[in-house]
Amino acid sequence: MSGPALHLAVEIDGDGAHPAAWRRAAHSPDQLLTPRRVAQVAAIAENAGFTLITLDDGVLPPGASPDPVGRIGAVERAAFVAASTSTIGIAPVVPVTYAEPFHVSSQLASLDHISAGRAGWVVAEEERPEAARAWGRPLVADADARARESRDGVEVARALWDSWEDDAVIRSVATSRYLDRERLHYIDFTGDTYAVKGPAIVPRPPQGQLVVLGRPDRVPAAQLDVALVEGRDLASVATAAARTAAPHVFAEVEVALDTPEATAAERLADLEQHAPWTDRGRLRHIGSADQLVALLGDLRRHVDGVRLRPLVLDEDLAVLSRLVLPALSERRLVARPLPGTSLRSTLGLERPANRFAAAALATQEDAR
Amino acid sequence: MTRTDPLDVPRPHARLHFGVFFQGVNHWTIWSAPDSGSQIDPASFRQVAQTAERGLFDAFFLGEGLRLREVDGRIHDLDVAGRPDAITQLAALAAVTRRIGLVSTSNSTFNEPADLARRLSGLDLLSEGRAGWNVVTTDNAWTGANFRRGGYLDHADRYRRAEEFLTVARALWDGWEDGAVADSAGAPAWSAPGAVHQVRHQGPQFDVDLAPTLPRSAQGHPVIFQAGDSGEGRDFAARNADVIFSAHGNDFDDALAFADDIRRRLRAVGRPDDDLRILPGTEIILGATEEEAQEKKHWIRLQQVTPATALGIAGLLWGIDLSDRDADGPLPEEDPVVTENDGSFGARRIADPRAVVAEWRAKAQAYGWSLRETVIALGPQRGHVGTPSGLADKFAHFVRHGAIDGFNVTPYLIPDGLDDIVDLLVPELQERGIYRTEYTGPTLRENLGLRAPLTHRSAPDRRQAG
Numbered sequence: 001m002s003g004p005a006l007h008l009a010v011e012i013d014g015d016g017a018h019p020a021a022w023r024r025a026a027h028s029p030d031q032l033l034t035p036r037r038v039a040q041v042a043a044i045a046e047n048a049g050f051t052l053i054t055l056d057d058g059v060l061p062p063g064a065s066p067d068p069v070g071r072i073g074a075v076e077r078a079a080f081v082a083a084s085t086s087t088i089g090i091a092p093v094v095p096v097t098y099a100e101p102f103h104v105s106s107q108l109a110s111l112d113h114i115s116a117g118r119a120g121w122v123v124a125e126e127e128r129p130e131a132a133r134a135w136g137r138p139l140v141a142d143a144d145a146r147a148r149e150s151r152d153g154v155e156v157a158r159a160l161w162d163s164w165e166d167d168a169v170i171r172s173v174a175t176s177r178y179l180d181r182e183r184l185h186y187i188d189f190t191g192d193t194y195a196v197k198g199p200a201i202v203p204r205p206p207q208g209q210l211v212v213l214g215r216p217d218r219v220p221a222a223q224l225d226v227a228l229v230e231g232r233d234l235a236s237v238a239t240a241a242a243r244t245a246a247p248h249v250f251a252e253v254e255v256a257l258d259t260p261e262a263t264a265a266e267r268l269a270d271l272e273q274h275a276p277w278t279d280r281g282r283l284r285h286i287g288s289a290d291q292l293v294a295l296l297g298d299l300r301r302h303v304d305g306v307r308l309r310p311l312v313l314d315e316d317l318a319v320l321s322r323l324v325l326p327a328l329s330e331r332r333l334v335a336r337p338l339p340g341t342s343l344r345s346t347l348g349l350e351r352p353a354n355r356f357a358a359a360a361l362a363t364q365e366d367a368r
Numbered sequence: 369m370t371r372t373d374p375l376d377v378p379r380p381h382a383r384l385h386f387g388v389f390f391q392g393v394n395h396w397t398i399w400s401a402p403d404s405g406s407q408i409d410p411a412s413f414r415q416v417a418q419t420a421e422r423g424l425f426d427a428f429f430l431g432e433g434l435r436l437r438e439v440d441g442r443i444h445d446l447d448v449a450g451r452p453d454a455i456t457q458l459a460a461l462a463a464v465t466r467r468i469g470l471v472s473t474s475n476s477t478f479n480e481p482a483d484l485a486r487r488l489s490g491l492d493l494l495s496e497g498r499a500g501w502n503v504v505t506t507d508n509a510w511t512g513a514n515f516r517r518g519g520y521l522d523h524a525d526r527y528r529r530a531e532e533f534l535t536v537a538r539a540l541w542d543g544w545e546d547g548a549v550a551d552s553a554g555a556p557a558w559s560a561p562g563a564v565h566q567v568r569h570q571g572p573q574f575d576v577d578l579a580p581t582l583p584r585s586a587q588g589h590p591v592i593f594q595a596g597d598s599g600e601g602r603d604f605a606a607r608n609a610d611v612i613f614s615a616h617g618n619d620f621d622d623a624l625a626f627a628d629d630i631r632r633r634l635r636a637v638g639r640p641d642d643d644l645r646i647l648p649g650t651e652i653i654l655g656a657t658e659e660e661a662q663e664k665k666h667w668i669r670l671q672q673v674t675p676a677t678a679l680g681i682a683g684l685l686w687g688i689d690l691s692d693r694d695a696d697g698p699l700p701e702e703d704p705v706v707t708e709n710d711g712s713f714g715a716r717r718i719a720d721p722r723a724v725v726a727e728w729r730a731k732a733q734a735y736g737w738s739l740r741e742t743v744i745a746l747g748p749q750r751g752h753v754g755t756p757s758g759l760a761d762k763f764a765h766f767v768r769h770g771a772i773d774g775f776n777v778t779p780y781l782i783p784d785g786l787d788d789i790v791d792l793l794v795p796e797l798q799e800r801g802i803y804r805t806e807y808t809g810p811t812l813r814e815n816l817g818l819r820a821p822l823t824h825r826s827a828p829d830r831r832q833a834g
C-alpha cells in the first residue's frame with residue numbers, strides 16, 4: 001500500500017479508558033502514582049512505535065470518590081517522561097479555562113526544550129462548576145465562554161512562543177550583549193477577560209510552535225495543528241474529518257482487545273459490573289487485533305491519525321505493541337518516529353515561521 | 369589525614385549542606401567564555417544536577433522571574449536570560465537523578481493554591497520525596513502585566529497572601545490519610561471511603577473548595593524554602609520555612625547576626641532554634657594557591673562586569689543613561705538624579721544614591737580606580753575565594769559557630785562550574801568531618817536533617833517546640 005502513514009497516538013492517563021480499569025491493572029492502586037509506573041507505560045508506548053502519547057488532566061479528581069481519585073499533573077508527568085524517553089512525542093492535556101496562559105505557555109515551551117522538540121499540547125476545558133470552586137475563580141459558565149478562554153489561551157501561548165525569535169540569544173562578546181532586544185517582542189494581547197504583555201521568559205521552543213491538538217468545535221481550526229474528531233462510525237468520522245480545516249485530523253478511537261486470557265467482550269463485561277464505560281460518541285472497537293488493524297486501514301482513507309484510548313493499559317497496550325503496531329508497520333500503514341526527529345517533522349508539519357520575525361522582514365522589505 | 373572535631377565550639381558536630389543555584393536572569397554567569405554552555409539546553413541542567421549529586425549536594429535550586437527585566441522601558445540585553453519553567457524542568461531532572469533535592473522558586477502572588485500545590489506534589493511524588501518550594505512573593509507590580517490578576521499587590525498583602533496560600537497548600541498536601549489508596553487490585557474500592565478529605569478554605573485571599581488529588585510523598589510534603597530579607601520576610605520564614613535562602617554568607621559577623629536574628633524569631637514563634645537551615649547564596653572561587661585564586665577572581669570579575677554591564681550598573685545608581693561613557697575612564701562628574709520611579713524593572717532600589725556616589729568617588733580617588741574597577745570593587749561582594757584547604761577551614765569555622773548551615777552555590781560557569789568544588793573542596797570538607805560521605809536518606813527533608821513537616825508533628829514534638 002502507498003500513501004502517507006497513519007499516525008498513532010495513545011492516551012495513557014491512569015489505568016485505562018474504563019473508569020474501573022484499575023481493577024484489571026497489573027499493579028496495585030497505590031503504585032499508580034509512582035515514577036516507576038509513569039516511566040514504564042511511556043517506555044512501552046515508545047518501544048511499540050507510537051508517534052505520540054497524550055496525558056489527560058484537569059484540576060478535579062479523575063474519578064468519583066472512592067474510585068480513582070489520584071492523578072499527578074500532566075505537565076509534570078510529561079516532563080518526567082521526556083527525560084526518560086528519546087523518540088516518542090509527548091502531549092499533556094492542559095485546560096486553560098482557569099489556568100494562567102502565561103504559565104501554561106512557559107511550561108509547554110519548557111517541555112519542548114526538555115524533549116528536544118517532541119512536545120504537543122492537547123487543549124481542553126474544565127467544564128464542571130466544581131473546577132471553578134477548586135481554582136477559586138469566577139465560574140466560566142457556558143460553552144461559548146469556555147471556548148473563548150480556550151481560544152484566548154491558545155492565542156496567548158502561541159504568541160509567547162514567537163515572542164523570542166529563534167536567534168534572540170546572540171552572545172555577542174564584542175558588545176557584551178547576551179540578547180538582541182530587537183528580536184524579543186511584546187505580545188500586547190488584550191482579550192475579553194485579561195491582558196498579557198510578554199515577552200515570554202522561555203526562549204522559543206525548538207519546534208518553534210508546539211503541536212497543538214484540540215476539538216475543532218472548541219478551538220478555531222486556524223489555531224490547531226491537529227483536530228481531534230469523534231464519531232460513532234466510520235461515516236460520521238469521515239464527515240467530521242472532511243469538515244475541519246486544521247492541517248491534520250486524528251480520530252478518537254476507544255479500544256478493547258482480545259487477549260490470550262480473555263476476549264475483549266469478556267474483559268469489558270467484567271468491568272461493566274463495576275461501572276459503565278460511558279458512551280461519548282466515539283468510535284469503539286471491541287474485538288480482535290486483526291479487526292482493529294483492518295479498521296485502522298479503513299480510517300487511513302479519512303484521517304491522518306488516530307488517538308487510541310485503551311480499555312486497560314496494562315492489557316491492551318501489550319496487544320497493541322505485540323500484534324497491532326507490528327502488523328500495521330509490516331504493511332507500511334504506520335511509520336515509527338525516528339530518533340532525533342521533532343514531533344512536527346514526524347507528523348509532516350512544517351516548522352512555522354516566527355510571526356514577529358516575518359513582520360520585521362516585511363517592514364525591511366517595504367523600506368527598500 | 370583525619371581531624372577530630374574541636375569541642376570548644378558551639379556546634380562541634382555541625383555539618384555543612386550544599387545546594388547549587390542554577391541562576392536564571394543574572395550577569396554573574398559567564399556566558400562569554402569558550403567553555404560556557406547553553407543556558408537552556410536540558411543537557412546543561414542535567415550535567416549540573418548530576419555533578420552536584422556526585423558531590424553529595426542536598427539540593428538543585430532554580431529561581432524564577434515572570435517578566436523580562438527592563439531598563440527605561442527597553443528590555444535589558446546584557447544579562448543571561450531565558451530560562452525554563454522551574455517545576456517542569458525539575459520534573460525532568462527527577463528522572464535522571466536519584467538523591468539530590470529539587471527546589472522550585474514559585475511565586476505565591478501569581479499562582480493559585482490548587483494548581484501550584486498540585487504541581488509541587490507531583491514533583492515530590494515523581495522524585496520520591498525530593499521536592500522543595502522556595503516561596504517568593506515578587507517585589508514589584510510590573511510582573512502582573514503577564515497575568516489574569518494584573519497589577520499590584522502591596523508588600524504586606526503579598527506576605528499575607530503567601531501565608532494563606534501556604535495554609536491552603538498544606539491542607540491539600542495533608543488531605544489524604546496515609547494508606548488512603550488500596551494496596552491490592554482486588555480491594556473493594558480504589559481508595560478507602562472517607563480517606564480523602566475535601567478542603568474548604570474561606571479567607572481574605574482565597575475562597576476555595578476542592579478535593580486534593582495526590583497522596584503525601586515519602587517526605588510528607590515539599591520542604592519549604594524562603595528567600596526574602598525584610599522583617600516580614602524573616603517572620604514569615606520563622607513561622608513557615610524549613611530553609612532560608614539568605615543573602616548573608618560572605619562575612620562571618622554579618623552571617624552570625626542574621627542567624628541569631630532568625631533563631632530569635634524562631635523561638636518567638638515557639639520553634640526550636642535549630643529547626644531551620646540557613647543557606648546563603650554564594651560563589652566559590654578556588655585556586656591551587658591563594659595568589660592563583662585571587663588572580664582567578666580578578667579574571668572572573670572582568671568577565672562578569674563587562675564595560676557595558678559596569679555602565680549599566682552605574683547608570684542605575686546615577687539615574688542617568690551612561691551607556692555612551694568610557695567604563696575604563698573616571699566616574700561621571702554629574703550628581704545622581706534621584707527619582708521615585710526610574711522605569712527600571714528588576715533593579716534593586718538604592719536607598720540614598722547620593723551617599724553611595726560620594727563613597728564611590730572617595731574610594732576611586734584614593735585607589736585610582738576607573739569606573740569599572742569601582743563597580744567591581746564596591747558592588748555587592750560575592751562569595752569566597754581561596755584554596756580548597758583554606759576555604760574548608762573557613763567554612764568549618766562558619767558552620768561550627770552557627771553562622772550558617774551551608775551554602776547555595778552559584779557556579780560562575782555553566783555547566784562545568786561545580787567540578788572543582790566537587791572534586792577539590794568537598795574532599796577537604798569531608799576530611800574535616802563537616803561534610804557527609806554519603807546521602808543521609810532518600811528524601812530532601814532527611815538530607816537537610818529536618819524534623820517532620822510543621823503540620824505533621826505529634827503533640828510531644830509540639831510541646832518540645834514550645
Ligand SMILES: Cc1cc2nc3c(=O)[nH]c(=O)nc-3n(C[C@H](O)[C@H](O)[C@H](O)COP(=O)(O)O)c2cc1C
Binds near residue numbers: 596613
Ligand atoms: C537570596 C534571595 C533570592 C531570591 N530569589 C528570588 C527569585 O528567584 N525569584 C523571585 O521572584 N524573588 C526572589 N527573591 C525575592 C524575594 O522572594 C522577595 O519577594 C523579595 O525579596 C521581597 O521580599 P522582602 O522585602 O522580604 O525581601 C529572592 C530574595 C533573596 C534574598
